Amino acid sequence: MNFNGLNNNESLAIASNPFIADGHDHGRCQRKALAAAKSLCQQRGTRLTALRQRVFELVWSSHSPVKAYDLLEQLKPDHPSAAPTSVYRALEFLLDHALIHRLQSLNAYIGCGTPGRLHHGQFLICQRCGTVAELPDGDLRKQIGHRAGEIGFRIEIETVEISGICANCQG
Amino acid sequence: MNFNGLNNNESLAIASNPFIADGHDHGRCQRKALAAAKSLCQQRGTRLTALRQRVFELVWSSHSPVKAYDLLEQLKPDHPSAAPTSVYRALEFLLDHALIHRLQSLNAYIGCGTPGRLHHGQFLICQRCGTVAELPDGDLRKQIGHRAGEIGFRIEIETVEISGICANCQG
DNA sequence: GAAAAAATGCAACAATATATCATTATGGGG
């Protein structure tokens, strides 16, 4: 196990093209994500309470972004006392510990493919099927850093969200 | 005049480092922006009505993003009947004609430095002084396009918003 | 087991945005 609770060379992100879902066992995907989250919280001495875990599971129920008030509805059966604050506080916890991401362009939340290390994701969002792919860190991040560096701009938060139509949905 | 109502080699964007405001005559900046907008609307046969023009001017009142309900307040003196719809409709018009941009990460609006041609901006947002710089199209866009192309993803909308601290504000 | 800290409950409200239908203004063809 490495720092984020995953084996080396393993990531929660789906392989090279996340939009091609064939052979993707999402149950397994979800369980891995939850295991990683639990492991991280234990290492850090933070508490993945029942409420937080449920929100986490719901966010991970697919690779499509989920909205806060939808989470609230889905939460009601198990947590009848849940209110907007409950959801937003759970989301805040998960965001703070890099277990999920927020998509600014959609006001929605999605599981983080490389949890644990605080980072800013770069996302491809299919407008048709709703699937979101988190791009691995890389040249793009470097180039943004370079552009900013040229004018002495110190980056704090990066929002890179690319919406369009994935290969699958173009047929 | 070229297609966007500006002379060649001229842009509404402030030179190389937009965060350095010295010598920046914003009145002139605003007037140029308005002239360009009027010119564009005339060419296209679209109507920059009093309401739309006022919203445009207010958005251009600085190089910081402006929120819709702030616009509404500022609009009231001249347009007492203005309601949220009025503002959002004017913003929609200005967005559709690439006269302004929306910053997803702030729910706010800002003048477009290269108006007329529909495009997606890439922004540096200073969290301290609020100044926003629109980066010129370039390598970054190409690289995003390349990454997307690798997996057959057709880009429709790009959101690239980098928040941080500008050189001026780091002192 | 008591005190401190963390998490949740609960109520109200703030901020952002859209829907719907009526009314008014504008530009074009007779």
Added chain:
DNA sequence: CCCCATAATGATATATTGTTGCATTTTTTC
């Protein structure tokens, strides 16, 4: 010039997203 079609705005209501403040409960620590 007037009528018509279209575009724009007015007016009202409502939907969506997110926050504040304080009380209560749960968990941890000593």
